[in-house]
Amino acid sequence: MATKRSVGTLKEGDLKGKRVFVRVDLNVPLDDNLNITDDTRVRAAVPTIKYLTGYGAKVILSSHLGRPKGVTPKYSLKPLVPRLSQLLGIEVKIANDCIGEEVEKLVAGLPEGGVLLLENVRFYKEEEKNDPEFAKKLASLADVYVNDAFGTAHRAHASTEGVAKYLKPAVAGFLMQKELDYLVGAVSNPKRPFAAIVGGSKVSSKIGVIESLLEKVNVLLLGGGMIFTFYKAQGLSVGSSLVEEDKLDLATSLLEKAKAKGVSLLLPTDVVIADKFAADANSKTVSASSIPDGWMGLDIGPDSIKTFSEALDATQTVIWNGPMGVFEFEKFAAGTEAIAKKLAELSGKGVTTIIGGGDSVAAVEKAGLADKMSHISTGGGASLELLEGKPLPGVLALNDA
Ligand SMILES: Nc1ncnc2c1ncn2[C@@H]1O[C@H](COP(=O)(O)OP(=O)(O)O)[C@@H](O)[C@H]1O
Numbered sequence: 106m107a108t109k110r111s112v113g114t115l116k117e118g119d120l121k122g123k124r125v126f127v128r129v130d131l132n133v134p135l136d137d138n139l140n141i142t143d144d145t146r147v148r149a150a151v152p153t154i155k156y157l158t159g160y161g162a163k164v165i166l167s168s169h170l171g172r173p174k175g176v177t178p179k180y181s182l183k184p185l186v187p188r189l190s191q192l193l194g195i196e197v198k199i200a201n202d203c204i205g206e207e208v209e210k211l212v213a214g215l216p217e218g219g220v221l222l223l224e225n226v227r228f229y230k231e232e233e234k235n236d237p238e239f240a241k242k243l244a245s246l247a248d249v250y251v252n253d254a255f256g257t258a259h260r261a262h263a264s265t266e267g268v269a270k271y272l273k274p275a276v277a278g279f280l281m282q283k284e285l286d287y288l289v290g291a292v293s294n295p296k297r298p299f300a301a302i303v304g305g306s307k308v309s310s311k312i313g314v315i316e317s318l319l320e321k322v323n324v325l326l327l328g329g330g331m332i333f334t335f336y337k338a339q340g341l342s343v344g345s346s347l348v349e350e351d352k353l354d355l356a357t358s359l360l361e362k363a364k365a366k367g368v369s370l371l372l373p374t375d376v377v378i379a380d381k382f383a384a385d386a387n388s389k390t391v392s393a394s395s396i397p398d399g400w401m402g403l404d405i406g407p408d409s410i411k412t413f414s415e416a417l418d419a420t421q422t423v424i425w426n427g428p429m430g431v432f433e434f435e436k437f438a439a440g441t442e443a444i445a446k447k448l449a450e451l452s453g454k455g456v457t458t459i460i461g462g463g464d465s466v467a468a469v470e471k472a473g474l475a476d477k478m479s480h481i482s483t484g485g486g487a488s489l490e491l492l493e494g495k496p497l498p499g500v501l502a503l504n505d506a
């Protein structure tokens with residue numbers, strides 16, 4: 106079963122004076138001093154919270170942070186409070202727990218339009234076990250459930266799935282709805298021509314996405330470490346580039362499948378190679394068919410950038426998942442940066458551009474182009490699963506529209 110796209114959404118009549126349990130994904134990176142180093146997910150959670158408080162709801166926010174085993178101070182959600190308060194323009198209260206008497210008292214004291222952030226829900230092992238008794242305890246705090254935690258929607262946990270069974274209505278927040286509109290809606294019913302760009306390190310982690318996209322796209326551009334498995338499958342020498350020997354047959358069958366479906370699948374024709382996997386490696390650009398022994402491909406080359414850009418010029422919808430090269434090293438970031446720039450340019454011409462989570466989002470942000478794209482997903486794993494056509498438990502649990 107594919108994930109449904111049409112889920113119930115917020116209605117103002119449900120809200121005044123109601124206690125609303127809102128699952129958000131505040132799993133943000135923190136530095137050693139517990140400063141937030143990327144607040145994208147905090148900002149993305151704001152529209153739903155503002156809407157709820159604006160209609161007089163009492164908002165109970167729940168999230169996880171990291172993967173703690175039991176109560177772990179460095180995974181406390183307390184460092185999130187100042188930024189959340191600043192973005193919402195009100196003083197957000199924080200609880201020391203996510204269930205129990207103290208939390209109940211804080212909820213009882215919440216004014217209409219007030220916001221209480223519960224402590225990390227993963228401090229209880231029952232969260233990840235989706236324990237029904239734990240889900241009931243969370244549900245007992247509220248009247249209504251809103252899931253806006255797209256980044257965690259692929260997890261069937263108590264706060265993302267279990268709790269929805271005990272609260273009515275159980276609906277999607279605006280971020281969740283937007284993610285589904287783009288990653289399911291725009292992808293299943295795209296303006297054509299529709300192109301996908303898939304990169305990243307290994308073909309094995311992207312098989313599901315490539316197979317699923319081959320059913321939908323007109324053009325498929327491949328980059329990143331996975332291309333060397335395709336080259337090797339075609340009999341080319343790949344030097345010491347990343348290759349998955351057990352995926353050579355699969356690479357051949359994906360190429361055949363693309364052909365049979367009439368999908369224009371393009372592999373890079375030139376690559377930037379390095380004499381070691383390091384930022385200060387010696388590098389040069391060679392044709393894809395002339396990678397010398399002892400050298401490894403770490404980026405797509407200028408001819409490939411040109412060919413890919415021209416192929417993208419003719420499209421109306423583009424989805425991108427996975428960098429074109431080892432963009433963390435400046436010498437091998439050009440391919441990824443060029444694709445980011447191309448998509449930003451296309452967005453300006455009305456093309457729908459969707460960045461499907463993970464490292465491609467980091468690359469777009471690094472290039473300062475995030476606000477140019479039609480949609481940047483806040484979920485890595487969740488967006489991959491959606492693009493593979495898998496149902497997301499956090500979405501399935503919600504009421505139908
Ligand atoms: N040619 C390459 N050789 C080795 N690693 C690569 C190559 N191209 C890209 N990568 C690496 O792939 C990683 C991202 O892969 P992946 O996790 O599959 O992507 P995403 O997070 O976008 O889903 C990046 O760390 C990048 O350095």
Ligand SMILES: O=C(OP(=O)(O)O)[C@H](O)COP(=O)(O)O
Pocket residue numbers: 130132171172256257260462463483484485486487
């Ligand atoms: O950061 C997240 O996932 P992501 O890194 O795949 O985007 C989510 O908050 C889910 O976290 P989890 O993978 O610990 O369940």
